Amino acid sequence: MLDKSFDPKEAEARIYKMWEDSGAFKPRAEKPTDTKDDNFSIVIPPPNVTGSLHMGHALNNTIMDILIRFNRMKGKAVLWQPGMDHAGIATQMVVERKLAAEQKYRKNMSREDFLNHVWAWKEESGGMIEQQLRRLGSSCDWSRSKFTLGASPNADDAEKAIQQNMGDGVTKAFVEMYEAGLIYRDKRLVNWDPHFQTAISDLEVETKTVDGHYWHLRYPLADGVTYEHPITDEEGKVTGHETRGYVVVATSRPETMLGDTGVAVHPDDERYAALVGKEVVLPIVNRRVPIIADDYADPEKGSGAVKITPAHDFNDYEVGKRAGHELISILDDRGHILPLVIIPEEFHGLFSVKARKLVVAKFDEAGLLAETEKLKIEQPFGDRSGVVIEPMLTDQWFVDAEKMAKDAVAAVNRGHAAHPTSSSSGAYVVSNETTNRRIHGADAGMNPRVKPEGDGGEGRENGTRFIPENWKKTYDHWMENIQPWCISRQLWWGHQISAWYGPSLTKVNYTGEAPASLEIWDWDNPEIFVANTFEEALEKASVFYGNVDANAVLIGKEAESSEKWRNQTFDDDGQNVMLLRDPDVLDTWFSSGLWPFSTLGWPENTEELERFYPTSVLVTGFDIIFFWVARMMMQGLHFMKDENGEGVVPFDDVYIHALVLDEAGKKMSKSIGNTLDPLDLIDGVTSDVLVEKRTRGLKNPDKAPQIAKATRKAYPDGFEPYGADALRFTLASQAGQGRNIRLSVDRIAGYRNFGTKLWSAASFGQMNECSPVEGFDPSTATLPVNKWIISETAKTAMEISRCIDTYRFNDAADAAYKFTWDTFCAWYLELSKPLLSGADGAEKDETRATFGWVLDQILKLLHPFMPFITEDLWAKIAEGRKSNLITADWPTYGDELVNADAVAELEWVQTLITNIRSVRADMNIPPSKKAPLLLCGDTLDPRLAIYAPQLSPMARVEHVELASAVPDNALQTVVDGVQYAIPLAGLIDMDAERKRLAKEIEKAQSEIEKIDRKLGNEAFVAKAPEKVVTLQKERRAGYAAEVETLQAALDGLG
RNA sequence: GGGCGAUUAGCUCAGUGGGAGAGCACUACAUUGACAUUGUAGGGGUCACUGGUUCAAUCCCAGUAUCGCCCA
Incomplete structure (x- = not known):
């Protein structure tokens, strides 16, 4: 006997362990007959090692698990590759904060000590999210979980073996891209985060609109020059002129004037035409700078003249470059004014905001402050640090993204061209069945790519397709305007850049003759040796310096610090020039970009790489199309080549899912206090705990009462334990191909009820001995009611398969829900009752077997969505199953099981019953009052006698008879043009x-x-x-x- | 400023060139037989607005309004 209902708390852990122990999460062994079509793979978007499960993960992983379980049941070799991202800045931040609480600071530690702290933290507290993903039912192959940074120095051999390639791969990628001219080192203006004191990429900058000021400053013209400035009225008409000995520039950052190199006006701006070529004297610093003509100056904005600070503004940088200006950096790493001789001492060391106030005060004092305007300004902030980002001139490593983007755009064009928007049916061509490719690792030869068999699709031809396809536009637009990607970070937690520096020989006209002395070597513009290892770098250096000064031979010393390298010149033996390894690390996304193949073992040529690259589909949110998808496309195409040397895309499809919002349509965020923890919805939570969680550790504690109040109002009773299945089903059913999902807790409760419904139907089946019958052939059913439910089952199975194949998860979930609840429980179960409780015999046996068969099909069809309850029922309603449900065969039957006559007949029965119920309800006839059903006509429909046993309980029909005329006091209804009467004297x-x-x-x-x-x-x-x-x-x-x-x-x- | 998207029942959302849908909420009725985490029935919508294309528009096109997101 089944319990009264499903108990997720008890069952989930037990079943998950059973699956994992059974080896079901690992790809099945390769068969000799396998083609690329028989493999299905997904790489997980690696969560941050610091992360904890949020709703976005829940949606993302639910979708992936649906695809994975579906394809696994279809018999494919399925690999869901899990892993985590080391998340450079985020992790370093977490650990530094933790150390600070213990009065320990990174600055006072060696790099090695600090990294040991981070690794220790990772072992202890990192990676919690992998446990949380298990709670959702994610069927990843955890045994191959990868970490972008590789193994910890203290890891055991097994772990080291698993992670070995991760670090090697990144180094190899860096070196190869450098050698291919795709990576270079350059002094450029970059986004500088003064809090973390590192460069960050454009993508890590968030521009926000904030309250600010525009200060209109007067720059006096040099040499007593004056000009006639037009005076305009409110409508912009020139009403006169005034003679000015200054130009007005407006800025939201007056402190940068300390580093100004000029003033720009538009070349067509008549007002200033006479001033171009003249100079202004910068107040405070008393420097003369030129007035130049440049298109960048907008005559419509402000005075039409703009100050130019090339070292601290991206636009000014371009202007300055065009004008050949020298760049003057005025800020240090922390955003403080540098102690430059050209800047008055009172500014030295001031934080930029303080310097700003002082500059404004000085202008005001000198009568040079024309106006202070309050307005909204756009300001860049670091997405992690939250501080204002300073454009800074520094030496950094860059990827020439423009070059790589071309191939990546072409690959997506190919992907979409091969799959033109489908016909009106809206069906996509099933992707993973139209590709058939084999790939080998970088060093191996490639088999020719086999063209897929045509099923209308032309095959992918090594292209990637976005679903929904409108995301292609977003991708294209960004790729076509892509900027050099700054990949170096001034952090410690990450892949240290594999480049070594030696002194440069550029200062001498190097002819192969030994320079007279090391003194004239240039330490500021070092020679760069990019290599996989120090030994390799040394070799390259030896070749380079080979016939230089015989007194200074490089023999393999690596400088421990840049100070030592610069100041000491020779190593401790006083003999040898040292090489210095670049202390910086790579942007985390550089290694994430290798994820689709690094996780499969690259740069080794592994079996997994062969079988599972390219991956079938990438499932992710649109917020990381640029960060991640674009980079994987670029790096995948660069590193993974087919036998013709053509780059191979990392995935056939990219499915972009929605963002999960709260019920009011707001982005979930800790600071708004509207987050929902997936685990709370699975396990249940009281309102008190929910409030506590939402108000703990707020950046702005003043908001706590407000959040508490809103939370209690929205969820006065907290959440019941809905279980993972209900959460998954809700997410799937809301995963329409739109932009966002408003998560509704009511719906989760509704789908929990759905599980209970299924459970209770199974319980009914068990009580009526409707066990699955070994070898039951549904095509042999004879009773129309059984033929009908078998037909509907087949139709539903086809529908669900089609929907999952085309990423229409909500349609798939709806189809499963409707079939289970409405068709099976509401109709078939009721219709079958008279047969199941009737006399023993062939009809009863057939009905029992049919019921058992249909329920099995339901469990299979629902399994990808609700894995736990279905697996539990699978085991509980029948003993000695051949396999667990997770590896059972997916229903593949189709039209051959559809019997149109039976479907028509049962639809007639349902209409008749519904009509009778409807007219009775309209007239408020109590169900307890039974009545005869009269067919008003000449002949009695024989079907009425057949379904009399069903009509009685379901439509409260006492008996069926023929009537020549409608009696008085009768309700009437029409079905298929036939008139029926229900005599109810006295009740109507x-x-x-x-x-x-x-x-x-x-x-x-x-x-x-x-x-x-x-x-x-x-x-x-x-x-x-x-x-x-x-x-x-x-x-x-x-x-x-x-x-x-x-x-x-x-x-x-x- | 450029781009993308949304606007359908009280709420949350599907949907389609030819008969307006679901869940929740609501109303009425029911209840010892799978299930109250229930059953049966019902009410409720000029498919944002204005034009156009078409035999036919909620759907395609153009514009307007409102809201949202991304980029500058």
Whole structure:
């Protein structure tokens, strides 16, 4: 006997362990007959090692798990590759914060000591999210979980073996890209985060609109020059001129004037034409700088003249470069004014905001502050640090993204061209069945790519397709405007850059002769040796310096610090020039970009790489298309080559899912206090705990009472334990291909109820001995009711398969829900009751077997969505199953099981029952009151006798008989043009019945009118397809018959 | 400023060139037989607005309004 209901708390952990222990999460062994089509793979978007599960993960992983389980059941070799991202900045931040609480600071530690702290933290507290992902039911192959940074120095050998390639791969990628000219080192303006004191990429900068000021500053013209400045009225008309000995520039950052190199005006701006070529004297610093003409100056904005600070503004940088200006950096790493001789001492060391106030005060004092304007300004902030980002001139490593982007754009064009928008059916071509490729690792030869068999699709031809396809535009747009990607970070936690520096020989005209002395070597613009290892770098250096000064031979010393390297010149033996390894690390996304192949073992040529690259689909949110998807495309195409040397895309499809928002449509965020923890929805939570969690550790604690109040109002009773299945099903059912999902807790409860419904139907089946029958062949069923439910099962199975294949998860979930609840539970189960409780015999046996078979199919079809409850039932309703549900065969039958006659017959039964119920309910006839059903006509429909046992309980029909005329005091209904009467003397309000009939007639009448308008239109009859015209005629006939019968009924009432 | 998207029942959202849908909420009725985490029935919508294309528009096109997101 089944328990009363499913207990997720008890079952989830037990079942998950059973799956994992069974080896079901590992890809099945390769068969000799396997083609690329028989493999299905997904790489997980690696969560940050610091991360904890949020709703975005829940959606993302639910979708992946649906795809994975579906394809696994279809018999494919399935690999869901898990892993984590080391998340450079985020992790370093977490650990530094933790150390600070213990009065320990990174600055006072060696790099090695600090990294040991981070690794220790990772072992202890990192990676919690992998446990949380298990709670969702994610069926990843955890045994191959990868970490972008590789193994910890203290890891055991097994772990080291698993992670070995991760670090090697990144180094190899860096070196190869450098050698291919795709990576270079350059002094450029970059986004500088003064808090973390590192460069960050454009993508890590968030521009926000904040309250700010525009200060209009007067820059005096040099040498007593003056000009006539036009004075305008409110409408912009010039009303006169005034003589000015200054130009006005407006800025939101006055402190940068300390580093100004000029003032720009538009070349066509007549007002300033005479001033171009003249100079202004910068106040405070008393420097002369030129007035130049440049298109960048917008005559419409402000005074039309702009100050130019090339070292601290991206636009000014370009202007300065065009004008050949020298760059003057005025800020240090922390955003403080540098102690430069050209800057008055009182500014030295001031934080930029303080310097700003002082500059403004000085201008004001000197009468040079023309105006202070309050307005909203756009300001860049670091997405992690939250501080204002300073453009800074520094030496950094860059990827020439523009070059790589071309191939990546072309690959997506190919992907979409191979799959033109589908026909009106809206069905996508099933991707993973139209590709058939084999790939080998970088060092191996490639097999020719086999063209897929055509099923209408042309095959992917090594392209990637976005789903929904509108994301292609976003991707294209960004790729076409891509900027050099700054990949170096001034952090410690990450892949240290594999480059070594030696002194440069550029200062001498190097001819191969030994320079006279090391003194003239240039330490500021070092020679760069990019290599996989120090030994390799040394070799390269030896070749380079080989015939230089015989007194200074490089023999393999690596400088421990840049100070030592610069200041000491020779190593401790006083003999040798040292090489210095670049202390910086790579942007985390550089290693994430290798994820689709590094996780499969690259740069080794592994079996997994062969079998599972390219991956079938990438499932992710649109917020990381640029960060991640684009980079994987670029790096995948660069490193993974086919036998012709063509780059191979990392995935066939990219499915972009929605963002999960709260019920009000707001982005979930800790600071707003509207986050929902997936685990709370799975396990349940009290309102008190929920409030506590939402108000703990707020950046702005003042908000706590407000958040607490809103939380208690929204969820006064907290959450019940809905279980992982309900959460998954809700996410799937809301995963329409739109932009976002408002998560509804009511719906989660609704889908929990759905699970209970399924459970109770299974329980009913068990009580009635409806166990699955070994070898039952559904095509042999004889009873129409069984043929019908088998038909509906087949139709549903086809529908669900089609929907999952085309990433229409909500449609798939809906189809499963409707079939289970409405078709199976509400109709079949009730219709089967008389048979199951009737006399033993062939019909009862067939019905039991059918019931058992259909329930099995339901469990299979629901399994990808609700893995736990289905697996539990699978085991509990039948003993000695051949396999667990997770590896059971997916239903693949189809039309051959659909019996149109049986479907028509049962639809008639349902209409009859529904109509009887409806007229009775309309007249408020209590269900307890049974009544005969009279067929008003000449012959009794034999089907009425057959379904009498069902009509009795379901439609409260006492018995069925033929009547020549409608008796008085009877309700009437029409099914298929046949009139039925239900005599209920004494229970019917005849006036109400007349009104009811009149209303029904009116309804049908208005439909007829609508159709008549159409059919009366000659153009419609002439031009519309015949099918449509016929359909309308048929519909009209149907309504007409109904009206006639209803009218007769109404007339009969007198 | 450029781009993308949304606007359908009270709420949250599907949907389609030819008969307006679901879940929740609501109303009425029911209840010892799978299930109250229930059953049956019902009410409720000019498919944002204005034009256009078409025999036919909620759907395609153009514009307007409102809201949201991304980029500058």
